[in-house]
Amino acid sequence: MEVHHPTSLPDALRAVAAGATPLAGGTDLMVEINFGHALPDHVVGLRRVEELNSWEDSRIGAGVTWRRIDEKGPTALAEAARTVGSPQIRNAGTIGGNVATASPAGDGLPFLAAVDASIELVSPTSTRHLLWSDFFVGVKQTAKAPDELIVAIQLPERLPSRQAFGKVGSRNAMVIATVGCVVTRDDDGKTTVALGSVAPTPIRAFRAEEMISAETSPSESALFEFQRLVSEDVRPITDHRSTEEYRRHAAGVLARRLLERCLR
Ligand SMILES: Cc1cc2nc3c(=O)[nH]c(=O)nc-3n(C[C@H](O)[C@H](O)[C@H](O)COP(=O)(O)OP(=O)(O)OC[C@H]3O[C@@H](n4cnc5c(N)ncnc54)[C@H](O)[C@@H]3O)c2cc1C
Structure with missing residues (x-):
């Protein structure tokens, strides 16, 4: 080689x-x-390509490691970083590698979906920015061309004031997510919910978002309805990690708990 x-x-x-x-x-x-x-x-x-290791405000170089994101990333992305593998994996593994692999269980992906991040792709002749939803096209499949590198992840300049990440798995550490979720809520009530491991690509639960964004101070029944809509909107499969039914249930419960954290 x-x-x-x-x-x-x-x-x-x-x-x-x-x-x-x-x-x-x-x-x-x-x-x-x-x-x-x-x-x-x-x-x-x-690793020696300095342009990939740079991190300027809302533009995170593809070569930035999970350890660095844990130290200074936005709240929910840093929370996700803390759950990636072990300290050794977080010292070596990068956000660009997570995005390029495009595993449905990639812990970095729900945050990118929740805040509508773009992926910066560069080839010898062009530069383009793809919204996360255009970039992730299937299980471990992306819209990246063979001659392109992921150079950076572009986040919006202003992020929602409250954010929370959570992951359900078969143990507390060193675990691939059975369900991963990010909930964000801004000062005006606008709420986003993004999930991983419940569809071929990361997804947003738009019906749940719309319903809960209209609630200034969500009641118990609104929270229950939010949970129900999230469970209904996911498209999980049964595999060696979990059944479809459990993933559907866990997605709703996890999203609701993260929303409650954002509302505190
Ligand atoms: C023990 C263990 C535990 C793990 N736990 C987790 C976990 O809890 N959560 C999680 O999400 N992941 C986990 N992973 C997977 C992995 O650590 C992450 O996906 C990590 O972010 C991959 O980054 P990397 O830099 O190591 O990628 P690499 O292995 O270097 O590359 C991965 C893929 O991306 C391509 N690639 C890398 N950089 C670029 C680029 N800039 N442009 C284009 N293509 C690129 C490579 O060609 C390759 O196909 C684990 C892995 C191991 C071995």
């Missing part, structure tokens, strides 16, 4: 355009290689 270690973005892009597989922290890619699911001849290491 040939490995390149460029120090500039143009050199990294040239390698990718020539067919090299990007390697950031390696916490997803090396698992694929070790299991024989990916056998790249040509790998381009991204």
Whole structure:
């Protein structure tokens, strides 16, 4: 296997355009290689590319690690970062790698959906920004072209004042989410609810959002209706981690608890 270690973005892009597989922290890619699911001849290491490690206000470089996000990220993204793997995984794993892998269980993805983040994609000849909903197209499938690198995640300049992330899994740490969720609520009551592991891509529960955003001080019955709408709007499957029924139930309960946290 040939490995390149460029120090500039143009050199990294040239390698990718020539067919090299990007390697950031390696916490997803090396698992694929070790299991024989990916056998790249040509790998381009991204860690020395300074442009990818930069973080300016609402623009987070793709090479920013979960450890850095835990330290200074927006509330719910930092909460998500804290649950990714172990300290070793958080030191190596990056937000760009999480987004590129596009696992339905990726812990970074519900936040991006909740705040309507965009993905900045650069090729040797173009730059484009795709809204999260145009970028994630299926289970581990994205709209990224083969000659593009994810260079940054662009968040809105102003984020909702209250945000909460939660994850349900079979244990408290080192666990892949059975359901992941972010709820945000702004000062004017506008609420967003984004979920992971309950559909092929991260999703928003728009009916629940609309209903609860209209409630200035949600009653017990409004909270119950919110929970019911979230449970109804998800599209989970039964797999080795959980049944469809449990995921549906857990999604509603988790979203309601996170909303209650935002309302405190
Ligand atoms: C033990 C363990 C526990 C884990 N726990 C969790 C968890 O709790 N939650 C969670 O969400 N994930 C978890 N993961 C998965 C992984 O750590 C994360 O998805 C991480 O964010 C991947 O980032 P990375 O930099 O290591 O990606 P890499 O492995 O380097 O790359 C992943 C994929 O993205 C591509 N890629 C990387 N960077 C770019 C870029 N800039 N542009 C285009 N393509 C790119 C690579 O080619 C590869 O296909 C775990 C993994 C392990 C091994």
